[in-house]
Amino acid sequence: MSFLEIRHLSVTFGGLRAIEDLTFSVREGELLSLIGPNGAGKTTAFNAITGYLAFSSGEVVFQGKNLKGLKTNQVAALGLVRTFQKTSLFGGRTALQNVLIGLHMRARQTPLAIMLGLPYVGREERGLEIEAAKILAFVGLERRKAETAHALPYGEQRLLEVAIALAAKPKLLMLDEPVSGMNPSETASFMAKLAEIRALGVTVLLVEHDMKMVMGVSDRVVCLSQGRIIAEGSPAQIQRHPEVIKAYLGEKYARAHG
Amino acid sequence: MKAAGVIAGLFFAASVPLWLDNPYLLHVLIVTGIFIIAAMSLNLLLGYAGQLSLGHVAFFGIGAYASALASLGFSVHLLPDTVLKVEASPVWLSMLAGTVAAGMCGWFIGRVAFKVRGAYFVIVSISFAEVARLVALNWVELTQGPMALNNIPPLAISSFTFYKKPENYWLVLAVGVVCFILIQRLVNSKAGRAMVALAENEALATSIGVDVTRTLALATVVSAAMAGAAGALYAHYVRIVDPDVFLFIYTVTMVIMVVTGGKGTLAGPVVGGILFGLLPEALRAAAIKPEAQWIAYGVLMVLVVYFLPRGIVPALRRG
Amino acid sequence: MDQFLQHCLNAVMLGGTYALLGIGLTLIFGIMKVVNFTHGELYAFGAYMMYMLVMRTGMDFFAALVLAIVLGVILGALLELVLLRKLRGADIDTTMLVMIGAWIALQNTEQLAWTGVAVSINNPFPAAPLVIGPVSVAWNRVFVFFTAIVLIFATYALINHTKLGRAMRATFQDSDTAALMGVRIGNVNTATFAIGSGLAAAAGALLGPVFVAYPSMGDLAAEKAFAIVILGGLGSIPGATIGGFILAFVEELGAGYISSGYRDAMGFLLIIVILLFRPTGLFARKERIG
Numbered sequence: 001m002s003f004l005e006i007r008h009l010s011v012t013f014g015g016l017r018a019i020e021d022l023t024f025s026v027r028e029g030e031l032l033s034l035i036g037p038n039g040a041g042k043t044t045a046f047n048a049i050t051g052y053l054a055f056s057s058g059e060v061v062f063q064g065k066n067l068k069g070l071k072t073n074q075v076a077a078l079g080l081v082r083t084f085q086k087t088s089l090f091g092g093r094t095a096l097q098n099v100l101i102g103l104h105m106r107a108r109q110t111p112l113a114i115m116l117g118l119p120y121v122g123r124e125e126r127g128l129e130i131e132a133a134k135i136l137a138f139v140g141l142e143r144r145k146a147e148t149a150h151a152l153p154y155g156e157q158r159l160l161e162v163a164i165a166l167a168a169k170p171k172l173l174m175l176d177e178p179v180s181g182m183n184p185s186e187t188a189s190f191m192a193k194l195a196e197i198r199a200l201g202v203t204v205l206l207v208e209h210d211m212k213m214v215m216g217v218s219d220r221v222v223c224l225s226q227g228r229i230i231a232e233g234s235p236a237q238i239q240r241h242p243e244v245i246k247a248y249l250g251e252k253y254a255r256a257h258g
Numbered sequence: 259m260k261a262a263g264v265i266a267g268l269f270f271a272a273s274v275p276l277w278l279d280n281p282y283l284l285h286v287l288i289v290t291g292i293f294i295i296a297a298m299s300l301n302l303l304l305g306y307a308g309q310l311s312l313g314h315v316a317f318f319g320i321g322a323y324a325s326a327l328a329s330l331g332f333s334v335h336l337l338p339d340t341v342l343k344v345e346a347s348p349v350w351l352s353m354l355a356g357t358v359a360a361g362m363c364g365w366f367i368g369r370v371a372f373k374v375r376g377a378y379f380v381i382v383s384i385s386f387a388e389v390a391r392l393v394a395l396n397w398v399e400l401t402q403g404p405m406a407l408n409n410i411p412p413l414a415i416s417s418f419t420f421y422k423k424p425e426n427y428w429l430v431l432a433v434g435v436v437c438f439i440l441i442q443r444l445v446n447s448k449a450g451r452a453m454v455a456l457a458e459n460e461a462l463a464t465s466i467g468v469d470v471t472r473t474l475a476l477a478t479v480v481s482a483a484m485a486g487a488a489g490a491l492y493a494h495y496v497r498i499v500d501p502d503v504f505l506f507i508y509t510v511t512m513v514i515m516v517v518t519g520g521k522g523t524l525a526g527p528v529v530g531g532i533l534f535g536l537l538p539e540a541l542r543a544a545a546i547k548p549e550a551q552w553i554a555y556g557v558l559m560v561l562v563v564y565f566l567p568r569g570i571v572p573a574l575r576r577g
Numbered sequence: 578m579d580q581f582l583q584h585c586l587n588a589v590m591l592g593g594t595y596a597l598l599g600i601g602l603t604l605i606f607g608i609m610k611v612v613n614f615t616h617g618e619l620y621a622f623g624a625y626m627m628y629m630l631v632m633r634t635g636m637d638f639f640a641a642l643v644l645a646i647v648l649g650v651i652l653g654a655l656l657e658l659v660l661l662r663k664l665r666g667a668d669i670d671t672t673m674l675v676m677i678g679a680w681i682a683l684q685n686t687e688q689l690a691w692t693g694v695a696v697s698i699n700n701p702f703p704a705a706p707l708v709i710g711p712v713s714v715a716w717n718r719v720f721v722f723f724t725a726i727v728l729i730f731a732t733y734a735l736i737n738h739t740k741l742g743r744a745m746r747a748t749f750q751d752s753d754t755a756a757l758m759g760v761r762i763g764n765v766n767t768a769t770f771a772i773g774s775g776l777a778a779a780a781g782a783l784l785g786p787v788f789v790a791y792p793s794m795g796d797l798a799a800e801k802a803f804a805i806v807i808l809g810g811l812g813s814i815p816g817a818t819i820g821g822f823i824l825a826f827v828e829e830l831g832a833g834y835i836s837s838g839y840r841d842a843m844g845f846l847l848i849i850v851i852l853l854f855r856p857t858g859l860f861a862r863k864e865r866i867g
Binding site: 081091092097104105107 | 439440443446447448451452454455458461463464465466467468470480
């Protein structure tokens with residue numbers, strides 16, 4: 001049984017077929033990358049899988065559970081956590097508070113216990129703060145924990161996003177263009193960080209444009225174009241695949257170099 | 259240190275009835291205290307959970323009426339030949355009933371909140387309060403309509419009855435402190451963080467497991483119940499309740515208190531409450547007409563929004 | 578049966594002005610995304626302007642009507658320029674609070690200026706009603722109805738057949754794109770608020786002489802306007818028009834057959850019911866939440 005299975009997924013909105021008959025799977029422990037030119041449907045696939053978008057037909061099964069109709073927070077509770085293409089943070093809160101919010105599912109306090117001020121609530125809070133600091137340290141942001149999120153430089157904001165997602169203890173982490181806008185050195189350290197995340201046992205589904213990164217970290221690659229899968233295989237296979245080249249660079253280039 | 263300052267402030271506040279000779283001023287302080295409790299409850303919903311609830315006075319009024327009716331006893335015709343008769347209950351139980359009734363209405367409004375947001379929710383909440391007012395006005399058999407419910411009994415604990423102002427002042431102060439602590443605990447916990455997360459970035463919040471329905475329901479129930487408790491306190495203090503308790507202008511007063519004090523802060527509604535509880539008195543002493551007073555409030559609100567958009571408390575903290 | 582017909586006729590006569598109120602608000606609410614708490618005050622303003630012009634300065638009724646509407650448009654433009662311009666891009670709480678502040682200031686200014694006593698405004702129509710078979714209707718109401726219809730058509734023409742109207746529709750669809758295409762959003766906003774306010778003032782100027790004018794009349798008008806906008810869907814003029822008539826019918830029949838005390842509650846109840854079951858209104862084309 002595959003970890004995450006997408007079968008014949010189709011998404012239509014406003015008369016537009018955004019994704020057509022998508023079928024692929026993610027194996028436990030691997031890092032699978034979704035690539036494709038802009039508008040290929042990668043983020044739409046993310047949204048459909050995690051419940052942000054309703055899909056018109058097909059199936060999404062995670063660890064044997066059918067995800068159809070689940071609310072986005074229910075999908076997260078199953079262990080599927082995604083990040084967003086556009087920088088998405090709790091801007092007015094500090095970095096530490098951002099990660100604390102990310103720890104939401106790990107806290108067991110009930111509203112009644114909170115209001116009664118039961119001792120275990122305080123203990124749990126202290127534990128959560130320590131955990132949040134650890135996660136911030138893991139992504140290299142421990143010096144920033146008291147800074148307001150929207151005041152952080154861009155690269156650190158993207159790291160904070162990953163920290164928040166990690167706090168939610170994902171089994172499958174879905175990253176949507178995590179290094180877009182980062183400079184080469186930031187990208188390189190992110191690639192190293194990804195390896196550390198995988199070492200923790202997290203499976204990763206990655207959407208990315210940066211080909212160096214994709215080729216460097218992926219076990220397998222799936223290429224989308226205009227809502228359909230046009231190629232699937234190892235990074236090396238994908239790099240040489242004529243359909244992929246055509247999709248990215250156009251017909252002429254493919255014919256010239258094919 | 260901050261904690262010492264708060265304790266000193268509380269002691270000072272508690273001492274007021276012992277030296278304040280002016281019963282009218284004491285009355286003003288009691289009513290201000292009741293409004294501060296209502297403002298704190300609104301702050302939870304408006305300031306933390308980001309829900310633009312402008313019908314908050316409905317919960318206050320429902321708490322007041324429910325508590326008053328429970329303590330007086332009533333009988334109504336539900337159908338032409340079926341009568342519901344409820345015997346009078348002790349006041350402390352009635353106040354509890356008022357709080358619970360308001361909380362249940364909060365749950366109902368909370369459910370509506372997930373279907374409509376933003377501006378639509380504003381309108382629904384205002385409409386709810388207006389319907390409550392019109393029901394109170396027209397269901398004369400139950401509420402006496404514009405003739406008001408009067409002779410509402412004051413709170414009694416064993417043989418002590420809360421007739422006079424000083425004991426009511428202390429009661430309101432005690433309830434106020436309890437409510438403040440409840441909100442403080444909620445806000446600094448998983449539940450409070452979930453509310454804030456939803457208000458700030460809902461898509462991100464749900465991606466890490468925040469349940470919109472449950473979070474908003476909790477915020478509205480607690481907020482409504484607290485406002486209902488304030489209403490119950492009001493009913494058994496002034497001992498007369500009429501449909502005017504549902505007027506939109508009271509919601510506006512609470513909103514002004516929260517927003518100018520600083521929404522999303524714990525001290526905000528307290529500061530705003532003291533300011534706008536006492537300001538009318540200061541203006542009245544200066545013989546300014548009530549209409550002019552309200553014009554001043556309106557202008558003040560606009561100015562605060564322009565120059566101190568986060569309210570007084572955050573501005574003080576920065577500067 | 579005659580009773581029923583009479584109620585229906587009353588509703589039709591009233592529906593026109595309700596539609597005006599609703600159209601004005603749906604324009605502002607839909608294009609500017611502002612919860613306009615001052616809408617009711619513009620309605621009261623229109624009525625009070627009629628009072629001042631007709632009763633205090635002796636102006637001709639019809640001229641006063643035109644002037645009252647024009648003054649409403651000007652007041653609306655002023656409000657937008659002074660209060661809302663700087664807040665473009667601010668979150669909805671902020672604009673809402675500014676609108677509430679303005680509403681309080683406006684209503685109490687009206688209260689100060691004209692005190693709380695209700696005033697009536699003379700109209701030049703014959704006092705004896707027009708009788709059509711089993712039903713009758715006052716002449717001034719007939720005039721109100723037809724004027725309202727004319728104004729509705731005028732607004733419709735403005736929105737659909739003028740350059741300004743095109744700009745307004747573009748802003749409603751997608752203000753960012755409209756701005757990129759050269760639409761001056763600031764001017765569109767001012768025009769929208771002015772027109773919407775003018776329609777509210779028109780409704781007040783028309784109904785003031787039919788009923789009476791008193792300072793808090795705006796509150797009820799605002800509530801009905803919101804009910805109509807929700808019924809008809811945000812930004813939909815046909816929706817607001819039909820919504821205005823629906824509200825008038827529900828009120829008339831509700832007051833006639835259930836209880837007159839709850840007449841004004843009808844609008845609120847409608848709002849709650851609609852928002853519970855069809856949040857986007859009966860006619861809205863776009864599915865937008867929040």
